[in-house]
Amino acid sequence: MDINSVARSMVGIRTSIPDDAFTAGSLGTVREGSGVIIREDGLVLTIGYLITEAEEVWLTTADGTVVPGHALAYDQETGLGLVQPLGALGGPAITLGDASKTRVGDPVVFVDGFGRSLPTKIVAKREFAGYWEYLLDEAIFVSPAHPSWGGAAVVGEDGRLLGIGSLKLVMSRNGTTSDINMAVPVNLLPPILDDLLTLGRVNKPARPWLGAFTAESNGDVVVMSVAAGGPAAQAGLQGGDIIAEVRDGEITGLADFYRQVWKSGQAGSEIPVRILRDGREAWLRVKSADRDSFLKKPQLQ
Known part of the structure; x- marks a missing residue:
């Protein structure tokens, strides 16, 4: 390289x-x-x-x-x-590579835009569910962690781009913990690139968004907080609530929760959820939204 x-x-x-x-x-x-x-x-x-x-x-x-x-x-x-x-x-x-062909243990280099590069290696490739209603079927995890990971490039030995740095996380293994980075595989870009260039977004209906920040604890999906003015807040969802069902299906974890919400229809669909609060259960009907509708749009100067 x-x-x-x-x-x-x-x-x-x-x-x-x-x-x-x-x-x-x-x-x-x-x-x-x-x-x-x-x-x-x-x-x-x-x-x-x-x-x-x-x-x-x-x-x-x-x-x-x-x-x-x-x-x-x-x-x-x-x-x-x-x-x-x-x-x-x-x-x-840079030339785009093929992250799907990488294996755990492969050496890579994490390069940022400030002149710093870090030899590292892939330590895991697995599903990743983020608390902000985000899910990757297979993310790339590398260690040691780069101190300036956001938007930095994960590059293979052939100099091809494999992923874009997203997060710094802590991995626990055999009683010890270490910092790792999660990167978004670059393979996700080519199928959507033309849409992004011409429309600014992918040309398909937006997923339903609830505006709930959630975490998984012993298999339970727990609400940490809700976005002010978002659908979950308007429906009465609160921090500390445990989400047990979406429509008529029990959920088995954070990734399953997201998938059940997203298959419930397009953005704007009303999504019933069963919650547990202070030992009692209740049903809330959350009128989902398109997350992009809450965001300011960039203006070309």
């Missing part, structure tokens, strides 16, 4: 988000991370939370050049985002 070439394909990303944006409280109004150039026209792939509701996007190249950008697209399902630079970046486009 030519690590210098990979580094030239990377950019630093800094975004500014309005104070009244829906995600300002949870993700902040100034966000920093990385992105990778994936096309000769300079198109940048990153992790979507960096650019969600961004009113300003600034890209910094490997040689220190600062170029404004436009938050072109964010896909809620994969978590991937695209930035169109509004000037020349000068770096080469």
